[in-house]
Amino acid sequence: MHLLVYVPLLFPVPAALAARPLAERLAPWLATWLLAACALALAALSCAALGVLVVAGVVRLPLAALVGDWSLATVRAGDSVSKVEAAIAGVLLAAAALSGVRMLWRRMRALAAAAFEAACLPGHGQLVVVNDTVPDAYALPGLPGRVVVSTGMLDALSDVDREAMLAHERAHLACHHYAFVAAAHLAAACNPLLRPVAAAVAYTVERWADERAATACGDRRQVARAVGKAALATAHHPARRRVPEAVLGVLGRRGSALHRAGPVPRRVAALLAEPHTYSPPLNYPILPLAAAAAVVGASALCAFAAAHDLHLVLKLAGSG
Template structure:
């Protein structure tokens, strides 16, 4: 069974990172964002299920458990005798991943609850605050929160572009992709870079949608720059989905809008990361099957 642990827990997540590095910026962001997020989710689920399988194997290795259920714990141990540490290491890794995912989930729900305090007040909620913030709050319906400080920092055209950007986040349900990718990274540290790139891709996708909505790529680029400069003074706590996020990605976003280029990779190449995740999931199903066969073989 060790080959299942090696493939799904050790090999597939970093290989997925390599694929994302090769393909993410060569696909349109509207395609790349969901592909990369769900590929990371598939790889994370495969890794977690493998850890569960090996954690169960660790329990089955305990002599008292074998005596209770009537199987030979020695046969279970011998299956991975060359790597005796793998079962109990999986227990530790599973506990760590579960704790990390729980913290991530609670943090996201808390942020959404705080940000959604103004829900029901309209599609755009203007908050009196000199700090420049703007972000989309998902819901039924979702809404956009903008501070008066952000509104004052932008021209009418730039403000319209910012609203179009945030509405694009709501329409595409980007908050789901962010949550999925962050949970994936919480479950496996190798997927952290994928999550960071998904963050960037959803912003790029919203930029492209906003440019189509307002009919000017330059106006959207100017709005991004002005909003980022205004927000730099006091970074927002709601940094998941807002146009004014400061940092090194802003120049890349502006450059992509001002100097658009054709996407170098055909959309069909998006099946590569998805295929890798599906392969890992299928390999994980076989791991669970192998554990069942092992337990059966250990019975008298």
């Protein structure tokens, strides 16, 4: 058990290293699903491994043996986890839980604030135009979601560029991109090693919206041009007001490095390149999918095996 329990704590490292290459080489929708799902799974399994270490340390205490009615000598002989390891694991697990709860609370508040703001916007249609000279455009999740565009952004774009920009924002709402970003950020809050994965997801949802906009408009160059023009329009006009963290826009979320969607030039270059085409089920990228399944599966197997070994030790100690 002693070695197996540490394996789930190490698997987020290769996941973090592979996040950006996968974000660049896979179709955006596939990369988003794969990275977000793997991040959540690896974060949960690393927390489970820390929990096993904590329990392995607690059962060595005399009070625990008295309450559990097992042989303390048998437990100490079969359990090689030291009290120091268990104490460190306890601190890390508490920090992960606290950070995860804090992130979840922030995201829930942001989603509620976005829904409230969307409901309070004038009109009943999905598109809302606000009279503001600062160029801005973003999707506001809600029931229903709204696409908010400033007059400054409309003035900076031509008619065809406006069509591409609006298609991008509508894609954020239609595909529920905020949920993927929130899931990846929750995983990164629980395990900081997964921060590169969260950053990659923030990038892939923008690429996903770009591709949806290109499909809607029928012209990838048009979408690339709209993204570039929007970036130039906002370069010297920082946002004046604070928006909920649930907001996604044509240039990504503004704020810390964890929330940024990635450099605009990478998205423009991807739009000018050939699109990813897959013909299910034979033409899917089997190798990345198999590697992700292997990493998550091995992590789960090691966490389960460590917990099972601890269970056998306690069962033996109880019977003795």
